[in-house]
Amino acid sequence: MGKKKITVVGSGNVGASVAAYASAQELGDIVLLDVIEGMPQGKGLDMWEATPVLGVDTRVLGTNQYEMTEGSDVIIVTAGIARKPGMSRDDLLATNVRIVAEVAEKASKFSPDAIMIIVSNPLDAMVYTAWKKSGYDPARILGMAGVLDTARFRSFLAEEIGVSVEDIHALVLGGHGDTMVPLTRYCFVGGIPITNFISEGRLAEIVQRTRQGGAEIVNLLKTGSAFYAPAASSVEMAKSILRDKKRLLPVAAYLNGEYGEKGIFVGVPAILGTSGVEKVIEIELLPEEQEAFDKSVEAVKGLVKEVDALL
Structure with missing residues (x-):
């Protein structure tokens, strides 16, 4: 079998953190790629020198x-x-479409059988861009968003209730952004419904904080955006794929009729294994949840239309 090989494209804060977490978990050998000369080489060498420790x-x-x-x-x-x-x-769209399109085209040429996880924003539109340019089967291309959104949601809930983050299970659907749909009905603390612990009004506030989770960090940092949690979330997905763990995780996956949508990538629960997205799990939504999900999908479709015009 030999060791697995992971390529991380982009050696900025997110990419370097992805490489460091993946290395620390011994997921495989890692290639850190960037257009800036010296930066990936320096960071890669530094990480490799940490492996004996x-x-x-x-x-x-x-x-x-x-x-x-x-x-x-x-x-x-x-x-x-x-x-x-x-x-x-969404303000990042035009620049990042150009970058992600080039990356997907070049990377897929050298690794035609790989599975590609997109982290670049605006997320759902970038997954679509990479799919168009890589020529990959849509099951082998997915986006990291739901794992991060649920991690934020779980962190805030654990803090509020005063329990371990490990005991909180949550689910977030839809596009990665202000229209995301945290499903409080599917939220449990050690198997007990979240509503046993938090009032509906307070829960609504935490949902809103989750939606604004990325912006909260951007406003605090002032010079960039979150990177530790997005990197950890990406590695969680990669681990399920590389070790064929069949984790059920919320990811931006291709819909082919599920949830009444077709030909679009959006956040849904899916099983991840060696062949990528092995199954999209369809759950029944209440009318108000469906409405919020449809609104989120419409926002993604608007971005996809812009991507089509740029490609």
């Missing part, structure tokens, strides 16, 4: 050449510009 046998290699990524099992795309205060994820 961490006690892991993973090689981390930085490069500017796509040739070095050949034969990757998983490609995690973090390349693109990050948000600044006052910017929405």
Whole structure:
């Protein structure tokens, strides 16, 4: 079998954190790729020099050449510009379409059988861009959003209730952004419904904070956006794929009739294994949940239309 190979495209805060987490969990050898000369090489060398201390046998290699990524099992795309205060994820569209399109085209050429995880924003539109340019089967291309959104939701709920984050299970659907749909009905603390712990009014406030989770960090940092939690979320997805764990995770996946939608990538629960998105799980939505989901899908469709015009 040999070791798995993971390519991380973009060696900024998110990409470097992805590589560091993946290396620390011994998921495979890692190629860190960036257009900036010296940066991926320096960070890759630094991470590799940490492996004796961490006690892991993973090689981390930085490069500017796509040739070095050949034969990757998983490609995690973090390349693109990050948000600044006052910017929405959608403001990044034109620049990041160009970047992600080029990455998907080049990376897929050297790793035609890989599974690609997109982290770049605006997320759902970037997954669509990568799919169009990579030529991959849609099951082998997915976006990291729901894992991050639920992680934020779980963190806020754990803090509010005073329990371990491990005991909180939550589900967020829809596009990654202000229209995301946290489903409080599917939210449990150790199997007990969340409403046993929190009033509806307070829960609504926490839902709103989750929707604004990324903006909250952007406003605090002032010079960039979140990177530790997005990186950890991407690695969680990669781990389920590389180790065929069949985790049920909320991801931006291709819909082919599920939830009444077709030909679009949007946040839904899915089972992740060696072939990528192995199954999209359809859950019954209440009328108000369906309405919120439809609204979210419409926002994604608007961005996809812009992507089509740019490609």
